[in-house]
Amino acid sequence: MPRKTAGGATPAPRLALRAPQGVTRVAEPRLLDGDHREGEHYERTSFDGGELAGITLQECLLEGVRLNDTDLRGARFLECALEDTYAPVFRAPRSSWRETSLRSTRWGSAELYDSRFDAVHLDGGKLDYVNLRSSQLTDVLVSDCIIGELDLTGVRATRLALRDCTIGTLTLDGAQLKDADLRTSTFRSIHGLDGLRGATIDEYQLQLLAPFLAESMGLRIEG
Template identity: 35%
Template sequence: MARATRNARNAATGGRPDGRGGEAAVAAARRPEVRLPPLTPYGGGLEPDGDYDGLEFLGADLTGQRGRGARFMDCALTECALDEAELGHARFIDSVLTRVRGVGTDLAGAALRDVEVVDARLGGTQCHGASLERVVIKGGKIDYLNLRQARLKDIVFDGCVLVEADFGGAELTRVEFRGCTLRRVDLSGARLKDVDLRAVAELDIARGLDSLSGAVISTAQLLDLAPAFAAQLGVRVAD
């Protein structure tokens, strides 16, 4: 009970012992600076351990393609279909994914570094055990995103909708949520450091309230979460 009380207070104050949150209470995420070179149009499929450098995938249908372990460097994937694409342990470096769509895309154990994801429409994406560093996810909607045991560092979620995202056991460092809708999020066992939730438009945490230590929320959000914190503590609230 003492731990849950301490976590609730830390979530509201940014973990500062003086109880003052403020802008200095959380370190800002470092954003990627992606500058793509002139790209070569690519119309082929994917291969396991394939090497794709400086290519433009425009409107490509990659449904069910097997690209496990592939490397994408300085690439642009625009309006591509990724339904059930096998991209486990793939690497995306200095790349931009725009309006990609798909259900059941497998990115388990993948590595994304200096990547922008814009207006994606994805469902059931498997990113468990993945490593994300300096990534911006802007706009779009992602349902049932599996980030269990993933490592997220310097990540910005900007204006996107996440429905039932699973961060169970994940490690989040310098992660910002800006104008996002977070519905039924699972933070069970997650480890948070400098995670900024103050600008979230809708915050709904289904599980893992006791993992909020290391996050910063607003006073209004604390009031909204008060019933859930009370339930976590086993406190009954009555008029």
Template identity: 50%
Template sequence: MDRRYRSGMAKPKKGLEAPRVDEPDPQDLTEIAAEELGSRESHDARHVASADLSEYDLEGSTFSECLLEGLTLGSTRLRGSRFIESVVTDSFAPELSAARTTWRTIRIDRPRWGSAELFDASLESVRISGGKIDFLNLRGSVLTDVVIEGCSIGELDLGQVRATRVALVDCRIGTLDVSGASLSSVDLRSSTFDRIDGLDGLRGAIIDDSQLSLLAELFAAQLGVIVE
């Protein structure tokens, strides 16, 4: 089976390219405590578990081939940090300050995030699985080969993004904002939305028949058509 589409995921349509997501596999890790982490430092092949990093300043740091488990990220400053070939599991963040971060070959499992500020970020070969995010702000970011699956998201801001080969799979999303977005091979099938803002930004996305029926009223309003 093509690893890009797991069992139960909608199969690619003609002309739709599936995300090409590599799975990180960090090994031979050294366990370190939270106190050993600092801003603008490089952390390679590290294991950090059950640490409270609230109020830590980790701006500009690099985490490469790391396993980060059960971290509390309350107002942790991560602006400009880089996450490479790493796994992040069961993280909790009432406020995630991660603007202009880089995420490459990353798996994020079961995040519990309140307001996640990832605007102007770069995501490449990223999989987010499960969890609940109240507000995921990716405005102005570049997304390449990204899968978000089985996740509940209150508001997903994709305004002004450039997204290529992205799939939202079995997600429950309240509001999706695609204002000014540039989308190519973005698969929205199997996910549900209560509201979509910036309908013009959907160009380049693929939806299914049931989603089209649900969106008919929104499309009519956009065109100034009255449906009775």
């Protein structure tokens, strides 16, 4: 099941992220759906319940921003940094994320299905449910996160790494993984074991997976 390259190592996500430079702080931002904003800094403000579908944020910094139930359908985050954002309900299906970092994210339910992530780092967050169904992930690193349920149903992922994460349920039905590295993360349960094809795991994880593998193959284990 584990797969490695000819050189013996699973390729890591290719990330060269940098914080947005020269941003202008906007004290009372007034964002509208379809807006294109560039080089702006939003700090300790609330977009709760806002209608921001199709918005584009480029080289923007968001610090301590509330995004609860904000409509971010089709939004684009390009070379942005999001730090300490808060949203019991985060709604951004069909969104695009490129060369963007998210740190200390506190989201309850995150609806991100049918989205695209290119060179993205999610670090140090706590999320209850992350719905990435049918999304495309390329060069994505998720590190030091606590995630209740991570739904990767139908995902196409290349160079995805889950590093030092604690994940309750990982769902992989129909996932297509290439050079995915799951080592050093823990999972309480995994659904869709066939979706693990193309992933690298460690020996400890293999031991934890043994009962699920046996069940999926109809094996009966007796001492």
